Amino acid sequence: MKLPKPIQRGSSWRITVTFENKRYSATRDTAKECEQWASIKLLELKTGKADLEQGIKPAYPFQQLCDKYYLEHGKQMRSARTIMLKIKNLNRIAPNLVNKSIYDFKPNDIAEWRNARKKEVKVSTLRNEHAIYSAVFTYAMKELFLIESNVWHTVSMPSKTKSRNQRISQEQQDKMLKALGWDGLTRPDESKHYVAWAFLFALETAMRQGEILAMRKADLKDGFVHLPMTKNGESRNVPLSKEAKRLLSLLPADADKLVPIDKDICCATWVRAKKRAELPYINFHDSRHEAITRMVKIRKLPVEVLAKITGHKTIGILINTYYNPDAQDLVEMFNDSES
CATH class of the missing domain: 1.10.150.130 (Tyrosine recombinase, N-terminal domain)
Structure with a gap:
């Protein structure tokens, strides 16, 4: 028929x-x-x-x-x-x-x-x-x-593999920016520049890629960005550091959608860039691991405050999956607690 x-x-x-x-x-x-x-x-x-x-x-x-x-x-x-x-x-x-x-x-x-x-x-x-x-x-x-x-x-499925704990060093960050052709100081005007901008913004805020790409001008408040809908189905507020505010100041003032690219373009551009940078093992989402670990190390945020910022409902996932200190980090924090 x-x-x-x-x-x-x-x-x-x-x-x-x-x-x-x-x-x-x-x-x-x-x-x-x-x-x-x-x-x-x-x-x-x-x-x-x-x-x-x-x-x-x-x-x-x-x-x-x-x-x-x-x-x-x-x-x-x-x-x-x-x-x-x-x-x-x-x-x-x-x-x-x-x-x-x-x-x-x-x-x-x-x-x-x-x-x-x-x-x-x-x-x-x-x-x-x-x-x-x-x-x-x-x-x-x-x-x-x-x-x-x-x-x-x-039918049972294979058990979950060990949680990913890849962080991003300053050297790796610099290589990715170079591969994306952006200096981190000027106004982004190409898709690859916006991917680089989103990467740096993620490192400062621990926001997910999709959350960054969905940001609107109206979401920017005094000192924080309001995310009306996140992965867990709820809204949350993310504080903005001085660096995050600087990055926002580089964007066009009249733009409603702050990052004018979609997820497909962002992902494809990222994959090409990490190949050029010879960093095939680096994922965009690793920026969330790095940002969370930095927030604990540098800002000394307690876990309950950190969970509010990152949107984690399960503290165990936040601590065991996304907080990835190395041995030296643990030594420094241990010694700081004795001083």
Whole structure:
């Protein structure tokens, strides 16, 4: 059956499908999303009616369920971009599962996928993919009432690897700035300059990359930046050091969006720069480790205050993952406590 064409109405799109003289409609943000919805809806209608009347569950490919999950639920989540990529690339990530009916999933299928995938990616990536695909099945169970249990929960994943503790030295910082072509003193005017600016700002504030890229002029207050929405779903206020204020003074005064690049550009630019700098092991997020460790060492911030600044709800993660003093740091703090 040929799909009908979506119709634009204002800033949204609407599509209508007809099956056995009944009309089904949906409104979405884009024409492509309308077409995806119509394809899924027709599949459900055509394959499901006769079989359901006989008590037989029709085939429901995992890919179709993933697409439906994203359109109806995943795209509203803060991790929508990651979810979209894991679903878009399902054919490459899970070739043995992509076309399998969700009613036919067995623990062995997922274990086979896990064993093959852990040879290709890091444990953290594998665990993230497992969590997303498990969430899709939970959605099918609790929202669509298609299944009674989540088979993904029956298969264990490899344990988390040791937390990353990479810090950033002054030499590494200088190399990254050079690779990004910015001196840290002049007004940034290219994408790579803004990536360098964001890097330095992260080292001063311990803010995440996404938080920095989302900053607006209205978020700047007297002595702090207000983050209306963060990774943990709550707002927080981040104090601004003299250096952070200096960096902000370099930005155009009339700019609403303080860093005019998106996450894709920032990530791609960073990857190219660290290759040029011959620092392939440095991640942008390492700036958060470095900033937090500096805040303890230089500003002597107590952990409860530090947690408010960084947005950590779990003190253990803050201390054991992001606070990474070296042996000399510990010796200096120990000796300072005796003076």
